[in-house]
Amino acid sequence: MTVPAPHVRIEHHEQPALGIDETAPRLSWHLEDAPAGFQQEAYEISWTLEAADGQAREQDSRRVDSAEQVLVPWPARPLGSRERAVLAVRVRDAEGAWSGWSEPVVAERGPDLEDWQAQMVGPGYAEGVGLHRRAPLLRHEFELPPLPVQQARLRVTAHGLAEVELNGDRVGREELLPGWTPYHERLRVHTFDVTAQLRPGRNAIGAWLADGWFRGRFGFEGGTWNIYGEHVGLFAQLEVTTEAGTEVITTGPQWRSAPGPLTRASLYDGETYDARLHPAGWSEPGFDDADWHGVEIHELDRAVLSAPDGPPVRCTEELAPVEVTRLREGTYLLDFGQNHSGRLRLQVPAAEPGHEIRVRHAEVLQDGELYTRTLRDAAATDELLSTGEAMRWEPRFTIHGYRFAEVSGWPGELAEGSVVSRVLHSDMQRTGWFRSSDPLLDRLHENVVWSLRSNFVDIPTDCPQRDERLAWTGDIQVFTPTAGFLYDVHGFLADWLRTLSSEQARLGGTAPVYAPWIPGGRFWREDQDIAGWGDAATLTPWALFEDSADAGLLARQYAGAKAWVDKVAAAAGPTRLWDEGLQLGDWLDPSAPPENPLEARTDPHLVATAYFARSAEVLARTAQILGRDQEATEYGALAAEIREAYRGRYLAQGVGGTSSDPLHDTQTAHSLAIVFDLLPDAEAEARAGRRLAQLVREGGDTIGTGFAGTPVITEALSRTGQLEAAYALLLSRTSPSWLSTIDLGATTIWERWDSMLPDGTVNPGDMTSFNHYALGSVADWLHRVVAGLAPAEPGYRRIRIAPRPGGGLTSAAARHLTRYGTAEVDWELDGEELTVRFTIPAGTTAEVDLPGREAFTAGPGRHEERTHLPGG
Ligand code: BGC
Numbered sequence: 001m002t003v004p005a006p007h008v009r010i011e012h013h014e015q016p017a018l019g020i021d022e023t024a025p026r027l028s029w030h031l032e033d034a035p036a037g038f039q040q041e042a043y044e045i046s047w048t049l050e051a052a053d054g055q056a057r058e059q060d061s062r063r064v065d066s067a068e069q070v071l072v073p074w075p076a077r078p079l080g081s082r083e084r085a086v087l088a089v090r091v092r093d094a095e096g097a098w099s100g101w102s103e104p105v106v107a108e109r110g111p112d113l114e115d116w117q118a119q120m121v122g123p124g125y126a127e128g129v130g131l132h133r134r135a136p137l138l139r140h141e142f143e144l145p146p147l148p149v150q151q152a153r154l155r156v157t158a159h160g161l162a163e164v165e166l167n168g169d170r171v172g173r174e175e176l177l178p179g180w181t182p183y184h185e186r187l188r189v190h191t192f193d194v195t196a197q198l199r200p201g202r203n204a205i206g207a208w209l210a211d212g213w214f215r216g217r218f219g220f221e222g223g224t225w226n227i228y229g230e231h232v233g234l235f236a237q238l239e240v241t242t243e244a245g246t247e248v249i250t251t252g253p254q255w256r257s258a259p260g261p262l263t264r265a266s267l268y269d270g271e272t273y274d275a276r277l278h279p280a281g282w283s284e285p286g287f288d289d290a291d292w293h294g295v296e297i298h299e300l301d302r303a304v305l306s307a308p309d310g311p312p313v314r315c316t317e318e319l320a321p322v323e324v325t326r327l328r329e330g331t332y333l334l335d336f337g338q339n340h341s342g343r344l345r346l347q348v349p350a351a352e353p354g355h356e357i358r359v360r361h362a363e364v365l366q367d368g369e370l371y372t373r374t375l376r377d378a379a380a381t382d383e384l385l386s387t388g389e390a391m392r393w394e395p396r397f398t399i400h401g402y403r404f405a406e407v408s409g410w411p412g413e414l415a416e417g418s419v420v421s422r423v424l425h426s427d428m429q430r431t432g433w434f435r436s437s438d439p440l441l442d443r444l445h446e447n448v449v450w451s452l453r454s455n456f457v458d459i460p461t462d463c464p465q466r467d468e469r470l471a472w473t474g475d476i477q478v479f480t481p482t483a484g485f486l487y488d489v490h491g492f493l494a495d496w497l498r499t500l501s502s503e504q505a506r507l508g509g510t511a512p513v514y515a516p517w518i519p520g521g522r523f524w525r526e527d528q529d530i531a532g533w534g535d536a537a538t539l540t541p542w543a544l545f546e547d548s549a550d551a552g553l554l555a556r557q558y559a560g561a562k563a564w565v566d567k568v569a570a571a572a573g574p575t576r577l578w579d580e581g582l583q584l585g586d587w588l589d590p591s592a593p594p595e596n597p598l599e600a601r602t603d604p605h606l607v608a609t610a611y612f613a614r615s616a617e618v619l620a621r622t623a624q625i626l627g628r629d630q631e632a633t634e635y636g637a638l639a640a641e642i643r644e645a646y647r648g649r650y651l652a653q654g655v656g657g658t659s660s661d662p663l664h665d666t667q668t669a670h671s672l673a674i675v676f677d678l679l680p681d682a683e684a685e686a687r688a689g690r691r692l693a694q695l696v697r698e699g700g701d702t703i704g705t706g707f708a709g710t711p712v713i714t715e716a717l718s719r720t721g722q723l724e725a726a727y728a729l730l731l732s733r734t735s736p737s738w739l740s741t742i743d744l745g746a747t748t749i750w751e752r753w754d755s756m757l758p759d760g761t762v763n764p765g766d767m768t769s770f771n772h773y774a775l776g777s778v779a780d781w782l783h784r785v786v787a788g789l790a791p792a793e794p795g796y797r798r799i800r801i802a803p804r805p806g807g808g809l810t811s812a813a814a815r816h817l818t819r820y821g822t823a824e825v826d827w828e829l830d831g832e833e834l835t836v837r838f839t840i841p842a843g844t845t846a847e848v849d850l851p852g853r854e855a856f857t858a859g860p861g862r863h864e865e866r867t868h869l870p871g872g
Contacts, residue, residue: 003038003099006031006069008089012491012550014311014427016106019155019191021307024074025107026552029089030821031099034842036861040067042092045075046101052082052239053246054150069843070795070819071550081112082153082239110155110191111237116302118250120159122209122233123257124294135262135271135397138234138295139206140255141285146200147242155239157189157305159298160232161212161265161397165283166197166205174312175424176399179458180213182516183228184301185502188308188495189235198240205249206283207234210265210397213516217266220521222377223467227518233298235305256292265397268378268467270361273393274385276353309498310491313458314427315342318420325368331408333370336421339363339403339748339771341454341464343382345394347418351411353388358409361402363465363770364762370406374768377467399424401454401465401771403747425453426492431817432485434782437810440739441731441782447742448776451749452483455773459496459516463751463769470514471496474533474584475774478711480543482773482780485816490544494553500537501560509563511537513584529571530584531608532708537564538615542622548819549795554622562631565619568612569638576638576645578608586668589706590736590753594765597752600706603663606650607708610672613642617677646678667695668709671716689720696725701732703753711777718785718804726785727807730778738778749776787814788836789825792847796820801838801858802849803827805869820844832869837862 006029010017017025027045031038046061062075069091079085085108088101123136154171156164157178164171171192178188209232210216217223238249261277264270281287322337344359361380362370372380380400384393407419434445454464460476460483461469476483476493483489496515503515503526511534512526520526541557544550572578585604588597598604620635650669654661663669670692672678679685695704696717705713717726733739736753744756751772755763762768784790788803796818803812803825813826821841828835840846842860849855852870 003035003091003093003097004031004033005100006089006091006102008087008102008105010105010107012309012488012494016108016193018106018108018153018193019110019189019307020107021110023078023109026071026073027087027089028070028072028819029091029102030069030819031091031842032821034821034860038842038860039094040069040091040843041065041094043069043072043089044092045087045089047076047085047087049076049079050084050086052084053241067843071552079107079109081115082109084108110189110307113302116237116305117248118235118237119252120233120235120298120300121251121253121255121295122159122231122298123259124296125257125259132264132266133211134259135208135210135265136232136257137206137208137260137279137282138251138255138257139204139282139287139289139292140249140251141202141204142249143202144198144200144240144247145242145244147244148200149195149198150241150243152193152195152198152238152240154192154194155189155237156192157187157235158209158214158233159183159229160214161210162234163208163396164205164236165207166194167199167203168281168284169197171197173314175315176212176313176397176458179308179313180516181499182502183214183304185304186306186498187304189305190308190312194238202285204283204285204287205236205238207236208260208262208396209234210262212267212397217268219518220467220524223268224519231296231298235300253295253297255295256289257295258289258292262396267398267469268380269398270380270382270400271395271398272383272385273395275387275391275393276385308491309495310493311427313424315422315424316427316453317423319423320417320420324414326414327406330410331406332410332414333368334405334407334419336403336405337747338450339401339454340421340423340450341399341401341457342422342424343395343398343400344405344407345392345420345422346384346407347392348384348386348390349411350390351386351388353386355386355388355411356409357384357386357407358382360406361400361465362404363402364756365404366762370404371762374762374770375466376766378465380465394422399457399464401463423453424457426456426458428456428487428489428492429817430486431488432783433815434779434787434813436786436812438731440742441809443742444738445779445782447746447748448482448773448779449486450747451771451773451776452486454748454771456483456487456489456492459499460493463772465771466769470518471499471516472514472533473500473511473536474513474530474587474707475772477532477536477539478707478777479773480540481546482777484544484547485780485783490548490550490553493540493544497541497553497557497560501557504537504560504563509567510534511560511564528582529567530582531578531611532587533584534564534568535611535615537561538618538622542618546791546794547796549797551625555626558622558626561619561622565615565635565638568615572609572612576612576642577605577649578612579605583608584707586706586708588752588767589668589704589709590702591704592706592752594763597765597767601663601704602666602668602709606664606669607672609642609646609649610676610678613639613646613678614676616642643678647680665691665695666709667692667704667713668706670695671705671709671713674716674720675712686720689717689722692716692720693722693725696729700734701728701737702734703729703736703738707774710775711780714778714781715785718781723804723806731807738775746770749773783814783816787812787825788827789814789816789823796823797844799823799840799844799846800849801825801836801846803836804851805829805834818844829869834867834869835864836867837864839863
């Protein structure tokens with residue numbers, strides 16, 4: 001049999017992996033369409049190591065008898081500063097047949113500390129103070145030897161946001177670089193291969209700079225600015241290799257600066273581009289910058305420079321309007337048919353010089369007009385002042401969340417094709433899919449995908465549209481399992497978890513309600529320990545581990561996870577009940593009135609103690625995986641004590657269906673008790689499940705959960721044999737429910753169940769976003785239970801195939817690109833006859849558990865099984 005060549009990855013990086021920090025990155029590979037019965041017995045890695053200047057090549061290879069194929073250790077000596085490795089992998093099966101070699105992959109280190117020569121430079125003129133400072137341009141010309149450029153790397157970061165041009169052309173397609181980290185702790189450098197953009201002789205480099213998160217207005221109640229400093233700056237190092245050696249061109253005192261054509265650039269408010277102020281040819285050699293200013297050098301501790309773990313933000317799709325309505329002369333309302341994050345690109349016809357075109361954005365309409373109250377203090381308005389000539393324009397340093405846009409000041413008729421919406425988010429690989437026989441359910445799943453895309457914008461934000469866009473820890477905590485299935489979010493979230501850890505280190509263990517931390521207005525303080533939110537420190541790394549089995553990530557996050565549990569243990573004290581202090585609890589359950597999202601049905605301290613138990617348990621398991629046996633025992637014992645305390649307090653009060661105390665006999669209380677294993681035995685669990693199902697029925701199959709209960713309620717029902725109630729809830733079209741939002745036209749997941757009220761008007765509350773992923777965490781259950789695809793052990797080396805048809809669905813399917821390759825389940829129900837087809841990737845086995853059949857195991861390959869639904 002022929003063994004196909006493996007597909008290889010370096011850590012969680014894109015290819016080519018340039019400028020990475022790891023000196024010994026791990027390798028993973030998978031085989032698509034391996035022959036049935038294939039088993040890897042050995043692998044061979046061959047590599048070439050090359051110094052930064054292309055000299056000193058070393059070649060070697062290594063064979064290892066091993067079935068491992070995920071995150072295997074680096075085979076070569078550690079990579080030195082700017083060293084490059086090109087590697088290929090092949091695998092051998094049990095009969096001794098070798099696969100072909102994989103496509104070569106590249107791992108290239110960034111510079112060691114002493115190899116940084118660049119300085120942080122900012123405008124050398126007085127920018128003025130205040131909110132909207134004109135965005136500067138920086139430029140520099142340099143001479144290269146009269147020889148072909150063999151290799152060139154541009155490393156860029158900024159205080160603020162930067163976009164670089166070389167010889168008049170933009171470098172890369174990355175947006176909003178360098179993203180958002182606590183800049184003085186960690187500043188990410190992006191590395192570009194710019195070999196093709198340079199030429200022998202005279203060259204020019206230029207950069208656009210903007211305020212971004214660094215000093216732009218951000219945060220609550222009007223926000224604050226200069227959050228990280230008063231001065232924007234660019235830090236760039238260009239390393240160019242020719243036959244004559246390597247030249248290093250850097251930002252430094254010889255650069256020039258001038259105010260640019262962006263007279264206003266804000267993430268929340270949008271930007272204004274005065275095309276008349278654009279200096280033609282400014283990033284090309286020969287431009288006369290005599291009237292430009294010098295630059296100012298700003299302090300930078302180069303030890304904070306670091307490579308990103310995840311992919312950058314890019315435009316991943318363009319949406320054409322599905323409907324264009326002329327509102328008045330020159331004013332058009334555009335419907336892109338899909339709520340998303342991004343910005344428009346306009347092809348503007350000729351007009352008078354200085355003619356102004358304005359674009360406003362909104363998620364919803366009311367009375368045929370944009371409805372912008374829900375944006376709160378974000379103006380989300382972009383403006384173009386035209387030169388008079390026809391031109392193409394897209395804002396540079398802003399991003400909005402919208403489905404609708406209003407374009408005003410348009411000269412003449414808006415021709416087809418003159419406006420597209422560019423969808424922007426972190427450019428992660430899609431890895432998960434779901435479909436079913438129910439179009440509404442499929443739309444719900446699509447909405448989850450779109451809310452993920454809209455909010456994975458460098459950091460995991462709560463929402464893309466209003467004046468927040470903060471990485472709320474609770475939101476990502478509940479959503480990580482879903483996200484990990486749908487996209488390869490490992491690099492993205494591993495990177496953000498570094499931020500969380502660094503905030504925690506500063507705050508003595510507290511994992512704040514959002515990270516990076518910025519001033520929190522009247523309500524939020526950085527030292528608040530909030531259940532469900534701070535638990536991102538323990539549960540998000542764990543959820544990623546379940547998908548990828550990346551123990552390295554667990555190890556890196558261990559200190560933060562432990563610090564969080566210790567912090568909560570101290571707050572709870574010897575009773576082990578976390579029953580004092582502010583808690584967000586089951587935030588935004590449907591009973592919460594518009595003016596108070598905190599006023600949920602379930603006792604917030606019950607939620608807090610439940611999360612405390614869960615985090616202690618997960619920490620114990622984490623410690624065990626990391627070989628920290630002593631701590632595993634200690635935290636295991638702590639978790640047991642919390643469960644005891646929880647039972648002592650809450651079982652008596654009604655959790656588990658024993659009595660009906662209104663604060664404890666709720667959908668969320670029972671669901672958490674079941675899914676977090678808080679009940680004493682199977683009987684108690686079954687009773688809780690029955691009571692939960694009864695509550696669902698009594699509520700007319702409507703949902704009664706908020707951020708804490710929603711991710712677990714369907715799981716709690718299916719786990720306790722109440723599948724019918726789970727489906728009734730999932731498929732209910734009576735508000736509040738998932739599908740009733742679809743009936744009201746939702747194309748993303750809403751922040752609250754009734755962001756739009758059943759009469760089609762917008763909820764009057766302040767917390768009314770139409771694009772928050774938390775309530776979309778039910779998609780995890782669609783994948784695991786409805787379609788029936790889940791890891792049976794972390795990393796999918798053992799896969800669980802266990803579909804649970806119901807709710808009148810006649811088919812469902814899910815597919816996930818695991819680290820081992822594609823795993824897929826696809827079932828069809830014909831009367832009571834269930835046909836299940838599934839594909840198991842090479843290197844894994846499946847535990848198959850079909851209704852009405854004994855469980856069995858299956859090996860790699862495609863399978864088809866039939867069974868009768870029991871009771872049929
Ligand atoms: C955010 C949420 C967040 C919550 C916490 C809101 O403003 O949008 O998603 O988790 O605050 O209170």
